[in-house]
Amino acid sequence: MSNLTLPSVPQDGRAITVLGPIAPKQLGRTLIHEHIMVDFIGADAMRPARYDPEDVFLKALPHLRQVKSAGCNTLVDCTPAYIGRDPGLLRRLSQASGLQIVTNTGLYGAAHDKYVPKFAYAETAQQLAARWVKEFEDGIEPLGVRPGIIKIGVDSGPLSEIDAKLVKAAAITHQRTGLTIASHTGDGVAAMAQISSLKSHGVAPEGFVWVHAQNETDTRLHLRAADAGAWVEFDGISSATAEKHVELVLRMKQGGYLSRVLLSQDSGWYHVGEPGGGDFHPYNFLFTEFLPLLGRQGVSEAETAALIVHNPRTVLTRLKQRPD
Ligand SMILES: [Zn+2]
DSSP: OOGGGGGGGGOOTOEEEEEEEEGGGGGGEEEEEEEEEHHHHHHHHGGGGGHHHHHHHHHHHHHHHHHHHHOOOOOEEEEOOOTTOHHHHHHHHHHOOOEEEEEEESSTTGGGGGGGOTHHHSSHHHHHHHHHHHHHHHHHTTTEEEEEEEEEEEOOSSSOOOHHHHHHHHHHHHHOOOOOOOESSSSSSHHHHHHHHHTTTTTTTTGGETTTTGSSSOOHHHHHHHTTTTTEEOOOOOOHHHHHHHHHHHHHHHTGGGGEEEEEEOEEEEEESSSSOOOOOOOOOOIIIIHHHHTTTTTOOOHHHHIIIHHHHHHSOOOOOOOO
């Protein structure tokens, strides 16, 4: 099928924001893993009527404006469907804040599968992938906002049957769309299992982001994953964790793997069901405190640019491995 019959599908080599495709160099300084809203009620009870989008909008907007003022250009919202993804809300917030926002397709199999809808058990990996590819090609219903990344999640240890299915569905979606796979990963065993599963489905480790890698205490696994070509994401950066995160970054620098490292805060979170959305954690710490701290520990400006600009840019640039 030629592109002429599908004029609306973005071409290879573009990054996909909630406002449409852009040239990757426009992404700028990027927070690769944050959340605007989450609803932990579970897939079975999830309904849009559980929250007022206007309330979320008013709560999140000042934080998005603040991080933009701190020098951020793009924020990736990693909340998957059935745990609070609202692409229409993200589009409104992007327009109002001037911050570029990226949303995702996929399903979250971590947290012992509480956020996996029933149809995912009944369908095959191919059928799930068809849903995710459709979200990319036609846009997410009802507004047609397109995902710019595949976000899945798996529990710790060897992959369960449902988690293995989600990984396979992500592999198929990656091959059809060129979107990178970011996976909330329980531990290093699960990271290695995903890298080898993806390889068996024809996806190179370069197409995979090990999300929450900081939770794995055996740092040799970070080096091993990076050496294989995978992205190693240290998120959850805050004042409480800054020292530990600096150590993780320096270890990767010593190993010569900064070109495989991603940094983010996993911050934000309007909690659906809590009064006023509960405590909303700002997004600016990484820019105002953490990067200067890295600088004082000998991380050069060029290395910082790799971590915050070039690496996320590569992750978000859609590139099909398979010519067709
Ligand atoms: Zn997260």
